[in-house]
Amino acid sequence: MTSVDTALTNRYALPMQPAAEKVLLEQARNGHETAFAQLVEAHSEKTIQLAWRLVGNRSEAEEISQEAFLRLFKSLVTFRGDSRIGTWLYRTVSRLAIDHLRRERLKRKLFFFRDGESEQSDPIDLAADPSASPHDQLQARETAEQMQRLLNRLPARQKAVFVLRHIEELPLKEIAAMLNLSEGTVKSHLHRAVSLFRKEFSEAKEKVS
Amino acid sequence: MTNHQPCDEKQLTLYHYNELDLETRQQIEKHLKSCAACRTTLEQIKASLATVPKIECDLDSASRLRFTEQVMARTDSRRRIGKPVWGGALAAAGALALVLTLMPNFQQQPLEIPNPALTELELLEQLELLQDLDILQDLELLGELEDLG
Numbered sequence: 091m092t093s094v095d096t097a098l099t100n101r102y103a104l105p106m107q108p109a110a111e112k113v114l115l116e117q118a119r120n121g122h123e124t125a126f127a128q129l130v131e132a133h134s135e136k137t138i139q140l141a142w143r144l145v146g147n148r149s150e151a152e153e154i155s156q157e158a159f160l161r162l163f164k165s166l167v168t169f170r171g172d173s174r175i176g177t178w179l180y181r182t183v184s185r186l187a188i189d190h191l192r193r194e195r196l197k198r199k200l201f202f203f204r205d206g207e208s209e210q211s212d213p214i215d216l217a218a219d220p221s222a223s224p225h226d227q228l229q230a231r232e233t234a235e236q237m238q239r240l241l242n243r244l245p246a247r248q249k250a251v252f253v254l255r256h257i258e259e260l261p262l263k264e265i266a267a268m269l270n271l272s273e274g275t276v277k278s279h280l281h282r283a284v285s286l287f288r289k290e291f292s293e294a295k296e297k298v299s
Numbered sequence: 300m301t302n303h304q305p306c307d308e309k310q311l312t313l314y315h316y317n318e319l320d321l322e323t324r325q326q327i328e329k330h331l332k333s334c335a336a337c338r339t340t341l342e343q344i345k346a347s348l349a350t351v352p353k354i355e356c357d358l359d360s361a362s363r364l365r366f367t368e369q370v371m372a373r374t375d376s377r378r379r380i381g382k383p384v385w386g387g388a389l390a391a392a393g394a395l396a397l398v399l400t401l402m403p404n405f406q407q408q409p410l411e412i413p414n415p416a417l418t419e420l421e422l423l424e425q426l427e428l429l430q431d432l433d434i435l436q437d438l439e440l441l442g443e444l445e446d447l448g
Contacts, residue, residue, distance in 0.1 A: 284347075
């Protein structure tokens with residue numbers, strides 16, 4: 091088990107026991123489709139969730155997740171099992187999502203589209219504290235929407251590093267390994283993202299007061 | 300960041316995420332006791348990050364099944380596509396050999412000059428093929444520079 095595996099194991103209830111996963115993997119390698127289907131079903135939720143958090147859109151997240159599983163299927167013969175399937179999928183989804191975000195941004199730049207200001211229509215956990223006053227709830231919701239828009243505007247890698255550290259709670263060392271970046275670069279990406287969130291939040295507060 | 304160094308927001312970010320070694324962490328804690336500005340910055344970091352929304356994806360069993368079926372259908376279609384490609388290639392090669400045999404005076408026709416004006420749609424399709432092109436990284440870098448002003 092690699093250090094990335096350890097990080098994931100520490101933070102999540104893994105969808106499948108390692109021994110069971112190994113058996114299914116072996117069966118899938120030998121052409122048992124139901125074994126591969128079981129692996130897909132077990133890992134689908136975590137994979138879609140990560141992709142959704144990275145690209146901010148449910149249907150695109152499912153598309154990216156499907157591509158990741160298809161790549162796993164194609165790699166079954168060469169998949170040595172040095173890392174867990176979950177780790178492999180996390181790495182693949184993160185990289186696919188970064189490529190996807192870059193392509194989308196390039197399209198917008200080329201065709202002068204607006205930069206995703208109002209495209210977030212998926213249900214997000216924006217629930218305000220129910221014990222707060224209606225005014226405070228409205229304000230909290232507006233701030234959360236503002237933060238979501240900022241998250242959508244972050245450069246692809248910066249966004250990936252932020253999501254993997256802040257939301258997925260992976261250590262920076264593991265993120266650097268997953269994205270094939272140096273630890274220093276990952277730290278800089280995180281710092282820039284956090285700095286933008288802090289400024290946006292301060293400005294929003296100033297407006298209100 | 301120590302008491303003798305200027306305040307460093309990056310270090311505070313790493314402190315917040317518990318990404319510093321013990322010695323640096325202790326230095327920051329010591330500095331925070333005497334620096335009100337850094338304490339405020341750290342509070343702002345914490346407060347702003349607490350407002351970042353978190354997408355939760357709860358797939359019910361029906362959705363998981365639908366997703367799995369979609370993946371399996373695509374693995375099937377890839378397998379099906381794989382076979383006729385070879386069959387088609389062999390058939391095409393055979394047909395070409397037959398044509399060349401039956402037409403000894405076959406003369407090569409000039410190639411048709413493609414229309415240089417790609418439509419936007421075609422350009423977009425080509426963009427889909429871009430996986431990890433340097434230009435994308437450059438654009439991202441430019442974006443980051445824009446953000447920094």
